[in-house]
Amino acid sequence: MKALQYTAYGHSPVVNEVPEPVPGPGEVLVRVAGAALNPLDVKIGAGYVQEYFPITFPSTVGTDLAGTVERLGPGVTGWGIGDAVICRTDPTAGGAVAEYAVVPAASLVAAPTTVPLDAAAGLATxxxxxxxxxxxxxxxxxxxxxxxxxxxxxxxxxxxxxxxxxxxxxxxxxxxxxxxxxxxxxxxxxxxxxxxxxxxxxxxxxxxxxxxxxxxxxxxxxxxxxxxxxxxxxxxxxxxxxxxxxxxxxxVFHASDAERLAKVAAAANEGLDIVVDRTVRLSGAADAFDYVAQGHAKGKVIVRP
Ligand SMILES: NC(=O)c1ccc[n+]([C@@H]2O[C@H](COP(=O)([O-])OP(=O)(O)OC[C@H]3O[C@@H](n4cnc5c(N)ncnc54)[C@H](OP(=O)(O)O)[C@@H]3O)[C@@H](O)[C@H]2O)c1
CATH class of the missing domain: 3.40.50.720 (NAD(P)-binding Rossmann-like Domain)
Incomplete structure (x- = not known):
């Protein structure tokens, strides 16, 4: 599969061909419909926050994703193949800006039904x-x-x-x-x-x-x-x-929290709007990352693998 990856601190990320991840116990493989970029991704890539969120290279960019459950790891219950979900991964793990992502089942939240699934990624952070x-x-x-x-x-x-x-x-x-x-x-x-x-x-x-x-x-x-x-x-x-x-x-120190994200998803179902600045394919993800880095996005920048 393809993934947007950091290759070294201080370098723009690039799209690489990488093996499809395999879900371990308590994990789920999600087919990514959309991943939202954040200034945090830029700070991680620049190395500004390595004290809190260290990464090893190469490392797949992104914490915010929406998609459908593709495969369940051992011991996972409560989710079924094809379920539409959103989640925020741990910033050190990243992994959102890719065709597939493995995430802890406990981090998953049912996606809101009233907004396009790819844009729903914009809720996560x-x-x-x-x-x-x-x-x-x-x-x-x-x-x-x-x-x-x-x-x-x-x-x-x-x-x-x-x-x-x-x-x-x-x-x-x-x-x-x-x-x-x-x-x-x-x-x-x-x-x-x-x-x-x-x-x-x-x-x-x-x-x-x-x-x-x-x-x-x-x-x-x-x-x-x-x-x-x-x-x-x-x-x-x-x-x-x-x-x-x-x-x-x-x-505000925002830590990923499925309970809070579920409240946010409910708010989206009740009309909380997701402003989307632009939606790009993975081939345009590196440019979109640079755009976010400039600090003038209007709403969210979404990558649709
Ligand atoms: N502590 C936490 O847990 C946490 C969580 C999330 C985000 N953050 C941080 O919060 C900051 C904002 O995140 P974000 O995702 O909202 O960023 P963003 O989407 O990149 O923000 C871009 C927006 O900022 C506006 N802007 C830039 N300079 C401005 C100024 N001087 N006055 C008013 N508006 C200005 C731009 O408006 P124009 O285009 O019109 O110039 C643009 O619309 C980042 O530093 C991010 O890392 C922290």
């Missing part, structure tokens, strides 16, 4: 991280104001929708090219980050969900209410600086 940030960490509620940075991004596009579902007032930063997308997702206000400093456009915010980091994180403290909460995605925020200003800060 981005939507589940958004769920963790909005529902579990921020516990956002009706009447609160949330600022969502990078609302058109993979995570941001789900954060807007989940925040909107809580009844919160949603302000988001996005370039003018993405304004329509984020409004359709439910943003009440859109700030064009390319021409406006968001601090001049928004204040008295209860929660900021920041998937940009750096200077954006630092400036976000200026718009929070006393006691407000900064939820950071790219790296752990400056907890001391936040505390010194009477604010709270939390880092």
């Amino acid at each position: 981005a939507a589940a991280t958004a769920w963790q940030a909005v529902i579990e960490i921020a516990e956002l509620r009706s009447g609160q104001k949330v600022l969502v940075h990078a609302g058109a991004g993979g995570v941001g596009s789900f954060v807007i929708q989940l925040a909107r579902r809580t009844g919160a007032h949603v302000v988001t930063t996005a370039s003018s090219a993405a304004a329509e997308i984020v409004r359709k997702l439910g943003a009440d206000e859109v700030v064009d980050y390319t021409s406006v400093d968001f601090r001049t456009a928004v204040s008295d915010v209860d929660v900021v969900v920041d998937s940009v980091g750096g200077e954006i994180e630092a400036r976000s403290l200026d718009v929070l209410k006393p006691g407000g909460l900064l939820v950071s995605l790219p790296v752990p925020p400056d907890f001391e600086r936040a505390a010194a200003r009477g604010l709270r800060a939390e880092f």
Whole structure:
């Protein structure tokens, strides 16, 4: 079969011919309908996160996949051949961007029935991280104001929708090219980050969900209410600086969790939308990977082997 593989840290991945994996005890072979790329894949390939997610080369790219059960390993029950599933693999294991992937049966979740199966891969990291940030960490509620940075991004596009579902007032930063997308997702206000400093456009915010980091994180403290909460995605925020200003800060460390992913799949069945920037074949996966690395995807980039 073909798979997109890392060959060394700091090199763009390439499509290789590799043996079809064989499911061991407790594992399932999935025929991949779609795999979603994430900035995490780029960070893994660059070697930035090798302390947490070390890989050995060659290693197949990707944590997010959707597909159908092709074969069951010894001892697997509860799943049948042909079942439509989604899952997030452990980042160290990867393996999603390939024609077939072997995954632990315990990581599988029934795919939502209301969205195309290949696109459903886009839920695995981005939507589940958004769920963790909005529902579990921020516990956002009706009447609160949330600022969502990078609302058109993979995570941001789900954060807007989940925040909107809580009844919160949603302000988001996005370039003018993405304004329509984020409004359709439910943003009440859109700030064009390319021409406006968001601090001049928004204040008295209860929660900021920041998937940009750096200077954006630092400036976000200026718009929070006393006691407000900064939820950071790219790296752990400056907890001391936040505390010194009477604010709270939390880092989202997203670990694969089938229970949470099942809730996200249910939300998709209830209308949570998956914004797909582009869908490519495996032959275009390396270019798609480079595109994700540039940081301007609108929603998810899907590889359909
Ligand atoms: N901690 C965790 O567990 C966890 C989990 C998931 C993701 N993350 C991290 O969260 C970050 C975002 O992930 P993602 O998948 O959402 O990324 P993404 O899909 O690549 O985000 C791209 C989007 O970011 C927008 N953007 C770029 N710079 C911006 C800025 N200064 N202000 C506002 N928008 C900006 C782009 O808008 P334009 O194209 O209009 O410029 C584009 O729509 C990454 O660093 C990722 O590694 C962390």
